[in-house]
Amino acid sequence: MNKKLKLKLTFIGILFFSCMNLNAQNFDLGIAAGFDRASLHLSNSAENNLTYEISSIGTYNINGYLSFKDNGFWGLSVEPGIIRKGWNQSYNSNDQKNKLRLYYLQIPILSDFYLSDRFFISIGPEIDYLISAKNKYDSNTQDIVKYLNRFELSGMIGISLKINEFVTTSLRYSHGLTEVSKDFIWTNSEIQNPDESKDTNRYFQIILKMRIKNWQ
Numbered sequence: 001m002n003k004k005l006k007l008k009l010t011f012i013g014i015l016f017f018s019c020m021n022l023n024a025q026n027f028d029l030g031i032a033a034g035f036d037r038a039s040l041h042l043s044n045s046a047e048n049n050l051t052y053e054i055s056s057i058g059t060y061n062i063n064g065y066l067s068f069k070d071n072g073f074w075g076l077s078v079e080p081g082i083i084r085k086g087w088n089q090s091y092n093s094n095d096q097k098n099k100l101r102l103y104y105l106q107i108p109i110l111s112d113f114y115l116s117d118r119f120f121i122s123i124g125p126e127i128d129y130l131i132s133a134k135n136k137y138d139s140n141t142q143d144i145v146k147y148l149n150r151f152e153l154s155g156m157i158g159i160s161l162k163i164n165e166f167v168t169t170s171l172r173y174s175h176g177l178t179e180v181s182k183d184f185i186w187t188n189s190e191i192q193n194p195d196e197s198k199d200t201n202r203y204f205q206i207i208l209k210m211r212i213k214n215w216q
Helices: 003-021
Strands: 027-042 053-055 057-069 074-078 081-090 098-114 119-136 141-143 151-162 167-176 199-215
Touching: 027 053, 027 081, 057 098, 057 199, 098 151, 119 167, 151 199
Parallel strands: none
Antiparallel strands: 027 057, 027 199, 053 081, 057 074, 057 081, 074 098, 081 098, 098 119, 119 141, 119 151, 151 167, 167 199
């Protein structure tokens, strides 16, 4: 395990276990569902250097959540659930796209900073575990789990508005800190000078949360 990953996991552990010291006076339990716009981000390569085109997809997430707010401006939210990530790719604009669809168990662990009773900003890690991955062509579907990393760590940031005491809506952005695949090579349009590139998931999200239980 490299040093950077150890530091990331240490940070997650400190944030998660800090909830053990909370005074359970204001907890919310609920469900959440979101519409996401997901894609793949490649480092060390310009888009016009790739031998194929990558485009984003519309997708979704379904979660539960448990959130705490203290008597001041700080809160903590843990949101276990399932999310579908992925992208489309084609070798030129005339080709039929093949569709990459990746399904993860996810646990965002977010610190919430309240600017008012209704408006707050959230930031924190997202921990994912890959449960299914398919590459869909016109004629067949390929299982690609063995080519991908099972665990994924991402950073998430968002803004939220409490519409009323039961409903909250949020706009979020998540970007992977660990790579999607075990080994990724990109080439330029003439297939010369191959080089390694980091590939990471990213997505924008509009999410609606519904509170079903409160403890005060």
